[in-house]
Amino acid sequence: MHPHILHALAAADSLRRALTALEASAKAAADGAVDGSRIDDVAIPSQVFGRRTALGGHGDPTAALALGAWAPGGPNPDAQLLGDLMRQLDEMAAHVPGANGQDPLARxxxxxxxxxxxxxxRTTQALTHLDGQARRRLQMPPDQQPLAGECPGCRARxxxxxxxxxxxAERTVVCGAGCVCVGDGCRCGMPTRxxxxxxxxxxxxxxAVGVVAGNAPTGTTN
Structure with missing residues (x-):
C-alpha cells in the first residue's frame, strides 16, 4: 500500500478517537449544566458513530438547536468545536462516494x-488539522506506543x-525523528518507496524489515 494511503488511514483513525473523546467531554459538560431529565428529553444521537443528527451537517436538529439543547443559556465550547469539525468533515465527504446523511469520516x-x-x-493534511484542533482542546496526546529498536530508515534508536x-491488524509504525524516504534505493524497506x-x-x-533491524514485530507490543 502506498505510504500516502497509510498516512491518511492513520490520520482518519486518530481523528475518530479524538472526536469520540470530544463528544464525551461535550456531553459531560452538558450533564453538569442542565438537569438530567432535560438531557433525556433531547435524546441527541451520537455524531461520531454515524447517527447523523447530533450537531448539524446534513442531519437535524441543526447545530444551533443541538447546542442550545445541550447547554441552554450558556456556551458549550466542546460541543461547538465538535459541530465545527463535523461540518468540515461533511464538506470533505461531499467529494467522495456515499449518501448524504452517513457518517462523513466513515465515508x-x-x-x-x-x-x-x-x-x-491532501486528505492526510486536512484530517490531521482537524485532529489537532480536537486534541489541543482536550489536551489529548497522540495515541501511540513506543517501539524498541532502531528505525530501518534513519537507524536512530x-x-x-x-x-x-x-x-x-491495521496499525502502522512511524519514525518520530521525522525521517523521510529518499525513493528508490532507500533502506527503509517500505514496499512502495x-x-x-x-x-x-x-x-x-x-x-519483515523490523526483524532485520533488531526490532520486535508490532504484534508483540500491544
Whole structure:
C-alpha cells in the first residue's frame, strides 16, 4: 500500500478517537449544566458513530438547536468545536462516494484506499488539522506506543512508535525523528518507496524489515 494511503488511514483513525473523546467531554459538560431529565428529553444521537443528527451537517436538529439543547443559556465550547469539525468533515465527504446523511469520516476512510497518492496526501493534511484542533482542546496526546529498536530508515534508536488508534491488524509504525524516504534505493524497506514521504510501515511490512533491524514485530507490543 502506498505510504500516502497509510498516512491518511492513520490520520482518519486518530481523528475518530479524538472526536469520540470530544463528544464525551461535550456531553459531560452538558450533564453538569442542565438537569438530567432535560438531557433525556433531547435524546441527541451520537455524531461520531454515524447517527447523523447530533450537531448539524446534513442531519437535524441543526447545530444551533443541538447546542442550545445541550447547554441552554450558556456556551458549550466542546460541543461547538465538535459541530465545527463535523461540518468540515461533511464538506470533505461531499467529494467522495456515499449518501448524504452517513457518517462523513466513515465515508472518507472507506474511500482512502482508492485515492490517488496525491489526493491521499491532501486528505492526510486536512484530517490531521482537524485532529489537532480536537486534541489541543482536550489536551489529548497522540495515541501511540513506543517501539524498541532502531528505525530501518534513519537507524536512530528510541524513535519508533506504533499508532494504536485503528484496528490492531491495521496499525502502522512511524519514525518520530521525522525521517523521510529518499525513493528508490532507500533502506527503509517500505514496499512502495516515495521520495519525501515520512516513513511509515504497515503491520506486515514492518514485521519483515523490523526483524532485520533488531526490532520486535508490532504484534508483540500491544
Amino acid at each position: 472518507i476512510r472507506l474511500h482512502i484506499p482508492h485515492m490517488r497518492p496525491h489526493i491521499a496526501a 528510541g524513535v519508533l512508535y506504533v499508532a494504536t488508534c485503528g484496528p490492531e 516515495e521520495a519525501g514521504v515520512a516513513h511509515i510501515w504497515d503491520h506486515t511490512a514492518f514485521a
